[in-house]
Amino acid sequence: MDKICISADSTFDMTPEMAERYEIKVIPSYVRMDETDYFDYPDIKQEALFEYYSQTKKLPQTAAANPMEYEKFFIECLAGHDSVVHIAKSAWMSCCYENAMIAAQKLKNVYVVDSTTISGGSALLALETVKQKEFLDAIDLQEHLFDFREKxxxxxxxxxxxxxxxxxxxxxxxxxxxxxxxxxxxxxxxxxxxxxxxxxxxxxxxxxxxxxxxxxxxxxxxxxxxxxxxxxxxxxxxxxxxxxxxxxxxxxxxxxxxxxxxxxxxxxxxxxxxxxxxxx
The missing domain is CATH 3.30.1180.10 (Hypothetical Protein Tm841; Chain: A;domain 3)
Known part of the structure; x- marks a missing residue:
């Protein structure tokens, strides 16, 4: 059976402690406040975002990692693993999925799943991935997740x-x-x-x-x-x-x-x- 690395966009909202417990690798997105970009995970807390808006009346801007950053991330995930199954934020809500797919097409054995959801929904899909990775190879696992996300x-x-x-x-x-x-x-x-x-x-x-x-x-x-x-x-x-x-x-x-x-x-x-x- 493949040794599969499970990864996810930070928008699945698991805490770093949960991600570590389930051995899920996380790629952060970005938050811009004024002219400074921060990683949204695990650096920025929600209270800081609300405080920024309260003081400036400007919403922080969010942005996905770019394809080159995804490629580097997937290469790191492949170290010590045969394949990667990545849980992406809904393609209708962000370019996370698109950027991850661009990167995956340059590599072998990287399988990206559009979660078609966000936050706790993506977390549920990641938990199902962890549960099934011992029983399915990466291709079959991806197919299983395509069905499971509908639930x-x-x-x-x-x-x-x-x-x-x-x-x-x-x-x-x-x-x-x-x-x-x-x-x-x-x-x-x-x-x-x-x-x-x-x-x-x-x-x-x-x-x-x-x-x-x-x-x-x-x-x-x-x-x-x-x-x-x-x-x-x-x-x-x-x-x-x-x-x-x-x-x-x-x-x-x-x-x-x-x-x-x-x-x-x-x-x-x-x-x-x-x-x-x-x-x-």
Whole structure:
């Protein structure tokens, strides 16, 4: 059986400790604040992004690694391995996948998988890759992941549309309307793209409660393996409230909590909260 190296774009939002535990190699993207570029992983914390925006009213800019950087990264991954299976951020959301493919075509035995998702969804795909790599060679593993990614469901709820507005993802009219009416929209990941889902009204605590209830309502009451929560909740009490609501359902053997990285934080803003799971 091939000795496979699993790698991923940093936008899968696993902590460095988790990535090390599962032996996943991570390639960072970039965050630009003023004229300085930083690695988004593991250098920049979400709090620094929010503080920058609060002080300057300018969104940090994000950028993928370029093809040459991917090529160098894959060569390093191949050292001591027969092949590489790389989990990329959705091709509809970034050029990460495109740049990784350009690099992979110059090398042998590098297999890139468009996760068609981001954050906790990409993390679930990476975990499945780790689970199956002992039983499948790299080509079969890639094919398995093409099927498995269709089972991953993910969405977010945002407290404010201000960051979406500043990033050009919602109109000024929508921004003022949502702010005036206390509307908190959900963002659903479907076919690799983000689209607006159900809208909630009222305090964020109430909207968060209703979002969780609505998201988990279709699930059967039999226990599932894992749910990933990817978030930028700044208030620990609010996070505990949300996690407690999920735990109270007794649907999942494990609830994995991850702080979102720059790619989601720069658009979702403080207190964005996402839920990712594997559909039966």
């Amino acid at each position: 991953i469901s993910g969405s977010f709820i945002v407290e404010t549309v201000e960051y979406l507005h500043e990033g050009g993802r919602c109109s000024t009219l929508t921004y003022f309307g949502a702010s005036a009416m206390q509307i908190k929209p959900s963002l659903i990941i479907r076919d690799g793209r983000l689209s607006v889902g159900k809208k909630y009204m009222g305090s964020y605590r109430r909207c968060l409660r209703d979002y969780i209830e609505s998201t988990l309502l279709p699930l059967e009451e039999n226990e599932r393996d894992i749910l990933v929560v990817a978030h930028a909740i700044q208030d620990e009490a609010l996070l505990n409230f949300a996690i407690g609501q999920i735990e109270g359902k007794h649907y999942f053997k494990e609830i994995c909590k991850m702080k979102i990285g720059a790619a989601v934080a720069c658009h979702g803003g403080p207190n964005v909260f996402g839920v990712f799971l594997i559909k039966k």
